[in-house]
Amino acid sequence: MANPGTPTLDQLRIFLAVVDEGSFNGAARKLNRAVSVISYGIVNLEAQLGVSLFEREGSKKPRLTEAGQAVLSEARAIANDVDGLRAKVRGLLEGLEPEVALAVDVLIPSHRVAAILRDFQFAFPTVALRLHVEALGAIAALLLDGTAQLGIGGPVIVDDPSFERASAGTVELIPVAAPTHALAQMEKPMSGAARNYIQLVLTDRSPLTQGRDFGVMSSRSWRLADLGAKHALLLEGIGWGNMPREMVQADLDRGRLVELHLPDHRGGVYGLSALWRRDQPPGPATRWLLDRFVEWDRGAARPSV
Known part of the structure; x- marks a missing residue:
């Protein structure tokens, strides 16, 4: 049985940026990175998970595969949880009650x-x-x-x-x-x-x-x-x-x-x-x-x- 690897938070953020911006170029602008870095991050994420996240043929605009659709909500939840964790710790460092x-x-x-x-x-x-x-x-x-x-x-x-x-x-x-x-x-x-x-x-x-x-x-x-x-x-x-x-x-x-x-x-x-x-x-x-x-x-x- 296939056992997917563990993606990095950076890879998930790249994936979400491509989805939200609708293109690799848009994600590069949003994250202030080269397009090649965005493409490389998506390839590595797909390799870690063992599934294709975007259709590679028939459209210049990246379209999510069925697997990509399934992964999207989980990736967004993880990113939001990490953002929430960082915000809570930042508040604790500033003296904010949990x-x-x-x-x-x-x-x-x-x-x-x-x-x-x-x-x-x-x-x-x-x-x-x-x-x-x-x-x-x-x-x-x-x-x-x-x-x-x-x-x-x-x-x-x-x-x-x-x-x-x-x-x-x-x-x-x-x-x-x-x-x-x-x-x-x-x-x-x-x-x-x-x-x-x-x-x-x-x-x-x-x-x-x-x-x-x-x-x-x-x-x-x-x-x-x-x-x-x-x-x-x-x-x-x-x-x-x-x-x-x-x-x-x-x-x-x-x-x-x-x-x-x-x-x-x-x-x-x-x-x-x-x-x-x-x-x-x-x-x-x-x-x-x-x-x-x-x-x-x-x-x-x-x-x-």
Whole structure:
């Protein structure tokens, strides 16, 4: 059975240049080499692989053989992988992190995070990203145990002396319920009325704030660790609870949820902070993310309560 040899990266680049430029002359110009060097490189590559890559007869323009077509995608993948390797090592030599782990509060609207991460992908194509979405004290827990280098979290953990911090915007929280819920059907709920109905409360999976309640008014509450589950239960009319306005605006517009005007619970502004450990200053890619979240805070209008 035939056993092909191992082509060099230079031979593969010559092959790709001929394909991309459509001629040996074009490849020579692109690579700044003599045409004879290009021809010699292709001959050697064919000898290494044991197949003909280009048709030699019937056309002045080089045409790929069936074998050439099959080799093309593999050759391009190898060249791209090597380019990616060189870019990653160049970044490492310049102090660029190979990976950034980001922890964001579940209350942050996903479109805000997605817009920043889209730009991050273009700015740092060689840096891998690990995204964690958590609530309350779980953001700080991921930073403290080294799982994440940067966290965007709420006010419940902002005072921890282990962290440096910068303001990263706000999220407006409003009390909502399904239109069929008793509170939604009250024209003017009396003070304390909400205490008589199940309040859906986002709970914390972190021991840092275990046992602490945030914004709990009702004596009857269901604790949920997932914001999506809370949203679904609200739509079913099972209870009432606070949600980010941006996340439920479409439901409000379509009448699937109703904003509750409770005299003793009008919602509020959930302040966000970018957090990182004092003993682990952010590298270039992490700093870029940090700056973008801070810039969002400066560029966005603060919602009124």
